[in-house]
Amino acid sequence: MDKKKNTACSKNIFLNFMLDIKFIRENTEKVKASLERRGVGFDLAALLAADEKRRAAITEGDGLRARQNAFAEEIERSPAGERAEKIAASRELKARLAAVDEETRKAEEEFFGLMHQLPNIPLPDVPEGRDERNNVVLREVGDKPRFDFPPRDYMEIATRLSLVDTERAAKVSGSRFGYIKSELARLEFALAQFAFDRLTQKGFIPIVPPVMVREDMMAGMGYIDTNDDREERYFLEKDKLFLVGTSEQSVAPMHADETFDAGDLPRRYAAFSTCFRREAGSYGKDTRGILRSHQFDKMEMVSFTRPEDSQKEHEFLLAREEELMQALRLPYRVVRICAGDMARPTASQFDIETWFPGQNNGKGEYRETHSTSNTTDFQARRLNIKYRPTSNLQPLTSHFVHILNGTAFAVGRTLIAILENYQRADGSVAVPEALQPYMGGMRVITKTRSA
């Protein structure tokens, strides 16, 4: 296993940013354009001014420190009689240094504050647009099922087959929880096994990660930069731990403060974990059933790559998502997310929306089930994750890796999709062929027992 240094509080986290300030200085126009593409109001001029103030203060402070150091050296070499004078001069210098350092601290505070608000730069091929209305449907894949009966909503199916119980979950845990039962519980693990099998074949390392993450890690990654971010997370006050909203939050920081050998890249993980979301601010939405719960399980892919490989890797992750969906014969469409609709760390994003024939009063609709993002070096900078080129000829300077993530299966929603797409007239549900081996050969879920 990789050695992990005990540097969770490493100052690197606070010195690295989503974007490189040098890049911003040298490519101000580009950054400006990217902010416009995202529709983010941000005062670049203020940032550059703060940067200049900060650098001036650093330069001055470093100069004073240099003299201070020179004094110390001189004093050591001076005969005792000549020391007093120099010590006095050095003391004076120290007072000035304190003032300059305070100036630096203030300047950096302002500078850092602004830096942390900067989002990642959208890649060039990301479509323009402010919000989800400008997302682009790239393709629709798979045949939507045709029913010679009115398709039912998954809760109707699940209730009839005793597969989901939200009433008792409400009694025990409150709203937005559910018991997944009987064959549906088995189907969850079939799905997980199936995904592990397929992804392992493609070089992913299966992993079950911690679902609680330290505050400093979460902060370091920029997952709790804003109040909204914090609102969405569960936080255990007593232990200062966050529950992950997605396993990427605990898988990506696994390699914080580490340097990969280039030969180790790409490094791919398939992580199965429970995810926790407060769903603050979604009170009216999807209140029924388990489409949107506080707790669900998810198989997530996370990749670390060299910068030049990340776009290829992004397509690779999308291909895995589609492959899995096609294997289950679930109809879906691929959506390219526009610049204004992406999360702050994201430079490029595809979603998969799956066809749910029972939704929308039986007319069916697409709902988001997958999302894959290329965060380029945005998170890697904050997490201080680098790689070292293996070439002997090149100097061994290291660079930031690129980090990507993608949903293999959001288990809950995939189960729902199966219930709705595989439902039959008699109320039973067929088991997707690809999952049958993981269900002991079971082909149909019928009501076997009530609970």
Added chain:
RNA sequence: GGAGGCGUGCGUGAGCGGUUGAAACGGAUGGUCUUGAAAACCAUUAUGCCCGCAAGGGCAUCGGAGGUUCGAAUCCUCCCGCCUCCGCCA
């Protein structure tokens, strides 16, 4: 929850308050030698920031933050993390 111990570079591991960015050994990389390899020998082996067209110069960093001092890896305070034993527990 109780009791101890520990945190130095890629690793192991030295470090008296003053050429210690940091010994030594190991590892890695390059080279010499060799038909090839091994061995041996030589060399290289941090990161970030600031100034500079560059050459180069400077500053910082020995878990973190403060403090003492002309000067701190070395002294003081607080914090964090890790480990071991006991208790509890799937």
